[in-house]
Amino acid sequence: MLTLTTFRSVPSFAAGYVRDLRVRWALEEAGLPYQLRLLAFEEAALPAYRKEQPFSQVPMLQDGELTLFESGAILLHLGERCPLLLPQDAHARAQVTVWMFAALSSVEPYLAELVTLDLFHAGEDWVAGARPSAEAMALKRLRDLDEWLAGRDWLAGEFSAADILMCTVLRLLDGMDLVERFGRLSAYRDRCMERPAFRKALADQLALYAQTSQAA
Amino acid sequence: MLTLTTFRSVPSFAAGYVRDLRVRWALEEAGLPYQLRLLAFEEAALPAYRKEQPFSQVPMLQDGELTLFESGAILLHLGERCPLLLPQDAHARAQVTVWMFAALSSVEPYLAELVTLDLFHAGEDWVAGARPSAEAMALKRLRDLDEWLAGRDWLAGEFSAADILMCTVLRLLDGMDLVERFGRLSAYRDRCMERPAFRKALADQLALYAQTSQAA
Numbered sequence: 159m160l161t162l163t164t165f166r167s168v169p170s171f172a173a174g175y176v177r178d179l180r181v182r183w184a185l186e187e188a189g190l191p192y193q194l195r196l197l198a199f200e201e202a203a204l205p206a207y208r209k210e211q212p213f214s215q216v217p218m219l220q221d222g223e224l225t226l227f228e229s230g231a232i233l234l235h236l237g238e239r240c241p242l243l244l245p246q247d248a249h250a251r252a253q254v255t256v257w258m259f260a261a262l263s264s265v266e267p268y269l270a271e272l273v274t275l276d277l278f279h280a281g282e283d284w285v286a287g288a289r290p291s292a293e294a295m296a297l298k299r300l301r302d303l304d305e306w307l308a309g310r311d312w313l314a315g316e317f318s319a320a321d322i323l324m325c326t327v328l329r330l331l332d333g334m335d336l337v338e339r340f341g342r343l344s345a346y347r348d349r350c351m352e353r354p355a356f357r358k359a360l361a362d363q364l365a366l367y368a369q370t371s372q373a374a
Numbered sequence: 375m376l377t378l379t380t381f382r383s384v385p386s387f388a389a390g391y392v393r394d395l396r397v398r399w400a401l402e403e404a405g406l407p408y409q410l411r412l413l414a415f416e417e418a419a420l421p422a423y424r425k426e427q428p429f430s431q432v433p434m435l436q437d438g439e440l441t442l443f444e445s446g447a448i449l450l451h452l453g454e455r456c457p458l459l460l461p462q463d464a465h466a467r468a469q470v471t472v473w474m475f476a477a478l479s480s481v482e483p484y485l486a487e488l489v490t491l492d493l494f495h496a497g498e499d500w501v502a503g504a505r506p507s508a509e510a511m512a513l514k515r516l517r518d519l520d521e522w523l524a525g526r527d528w529l530a531g532e533f534s535a536a537d538i539l540m541c542t543v544l545r546l547l548d549g550m551d552l553v554e555r556f557g558r559l560s561a562y563r564d565r566c567m568e569r570p571a572f573r574k575a576l577a578d579q580l581a582l583y584a585q586t587s588q589a590a
Contacts, residue, residue, distance in 0.1 A: 212522040213480050213515070224468050228475035235468055252440050252451055259444035262475065264429050267483035279507065287500025299429070306428040 159193060160185065163211075163218040164363075166196035167370035171277070175329065178217035179363050180229040181236075183322050186355035188240035194366070195220075230262050233319040243319040250315050257313040257320030265303065266327045268296045273330050296336065304340035311349065325350035375409060376401065379427075379434040380579075382412040383586035387493070391545065394433035395579050396445040397452075399538050402571035404456035410582070411436075446478050449535040459535040466531050473529040473536030481519065482543045484512045489546050512552065520556035527565065541566035 162185070164178035185192050201207055202214040211218055211227045218225060219232045226232050234255070237244025245251050271292050279285050303324075306313070313320045328347045331337050337344050350356060378401070380394035401408050417423055418430040427434055427443045434441060435448045442448050450471070453460025461467050487508050495501050519540075522529070529536045544563045547553050553560050566572060 208518075208521070212518045213476070214518075215480070224465060226468055226472050228472050228479060230475035230479060231468070231472040234471055249440060252442055252447070255450055256442050256444050256447040259446035259478065260429070262479045263444060263446060263482070264431070266479070267486065270483065271487065282503060284500040284503025287498060288504050291495065302424075302428045302430075305424070 160190055161195050161220040162192050163195045163197055163220070164216045164366075165202070166198050168367055170367075173367035174360060174364050175326075175332075176216065176363060176367075177229050177326070179359055180322055180326050181217045181219055181232050182359035182362055183326075183356050184233050184236050184240075184243055184319060186358045187242055187322070187353070188236055190236070190239070196366075196370075230258055230323065233258065233322060237319050242317070243322075245315070245318065253314035254318040254320050257318075258323055260313075261320060261323035261327050265299050265324065266330070268292075268299050269327060269330045272296050272334070272336075276334070293336075296331070297339075300337060300340055300343055304343040307342040307346050311346075317350075317353070321350050325356070376406055377411050377436040378408050379411045379413055379436070380432045380582075381418070382414050384583055386583075389583035390576060390580050391542075391548075392432065392579060392583075393445050393542070395575055396538055396542050397433045397435055397448050398575035398578060399542075399572050400449050400452045400456075400459055400535060402574045403458055403538070403569070404452055406452070406455070412582075446474055446539065449474065449538060453535050458533070459538075461532070461534065469530035470534040470536050473534075474539055476529075477536060477539035477543050481515050481540065482546070484508075484515050485543060485546045488512050488550070488552075492550070509552075512547070513555075516553060516556055516559055520559040523558040523562050527562075533566075533569070537566050541572070 162178055162181055164176060168176055182192075197207065197216065202211070202216070208214060210225060213227075215227065217229060217232065218227045219235070220226075221235065224235070226235055233243060237254075244254055272289075275285050275289055275292055312318065313324055325347055328337050328343070329351075337347060351360075378394055378397055380392060384392055398408075413423065413432065418427070418432070424430060426441060429443075431443065433445060433448065434443045435451070436442075437451065440451070442451055449459060453470075460470055488505075491501050491505055491508055528534065529540055541563055544553050544559070545567075553563060567576075
């Protein structure tokens with residue numbers, strides 16, 4: 159049995175955006191059943207959890223004897239079971255891994271920086287000075303991606319784990335009206351989000367946090 | 375033949391820190407010979423290059439029919455040829471990929487943010503406001519790593535591609551006296567840098583840029 163570790167409850171702005179969504183989505187695409195292990199925020203900081211996850215983060219995935227963290231590594235692992243996530247042909251596989259790392263290394267940090275400014279530093283007096291260059295960096299990456307998507311439905315051939323990562327990265331900017339400036343890119347994000355596996359994963363995460371918020 | 379694409383020349387602060395170092399180092403560890411394809415900065419912005427590398431970045435690696443970018447994906451690919459970089463045993467392999475993604479997703483963005491502030495925004499009046507929280511985030515990740523390294527020589531069992539990525543990530547902070555606050559972590563970084571393959575890779579990159587700077 160596969161066991162996915164995530165937080166038991168999160169602040170309301172994070173519901174629908176917790177990174178376990180990537181793993182839930184991949185598991186739905188692969189048709190693999192899983193159970194949840196729910197963690198209180200405070201538990202993530204304790205030595206017992208930090209021995210498994212040194213950054214006190216979620217998600218983690220337990221697959222028999224194997225315990226993995228980092229959503230990229232988890233998706234790569236699930237890809238070994240499911241060629242839809244990670245094709246077996248060497249050429250196609252290389253392109254998918256390229257785009258998995260691109261989503262997490264070349265796009266996410268720039269988008270996350272904007273979210274950090276707007277969400278965690280809102281109102282601090284230096285933010286107005288920091289924001290223009292951060293937004294310019296994010297927009298450059300969005301423009302690069304929009305250009306890459308000319309004539310492509312997915313980042314690397316068929317739909318793959320790379321699209322799961324990139325779509326969830328783009329969703330960091332929900333409500334900021336930035337992705338929407340790029341026609342191909344926003345159509346791509348919407349195409350990802352129309353997949354039944356995404357909808358199921360999102361609904362499941364939202365249902366959990368609706369429940370735990372009521373209980374809180 | 376393997377062909378590594380990198381910049382023909384770089385500003386002096388970047389010599390020794392261009393990300394092709396990760397690939398050079400991995401190639402030296404694997405004992406794989408390679409040739410260079412040198413790119414002018416201006417060429418990286420041209421459509422011909424952006425068809426191969428949509429973010430106008432280096433490094434790229436050409437391996438026969440395969441062309442890859444993203445240093446993480448390139449190291450994963452080289453790992454298929456070289457078990458020292460990426461072990462074949464499923465458990466060991468999973469731990470190495472976890473730490474490859476951890477280096478690039480959970481550590482590098484926080485360290486790179488500090489470098490961006492100090493190097494690219496030095497003197498702007500908002501930086502003094504932005505820096506404390508950026509430094510706190512970076513220090514948290516360094517502390518997490520230092521704790522993980524208790525009783526470990528390398529991140530995941532034996533030396534692997536994960537250590538190549540993490541060491542080059544830590545080197546982003548060279549001269550900032552932050553890694554040096556953590557005994558195990560700085561000893562780990564030094565242990566990585568003592569490897570003959572690292573020394574050869576670094577010497578080769580420095581030699582190229584010494585040469586092209588003289589020519590400029």
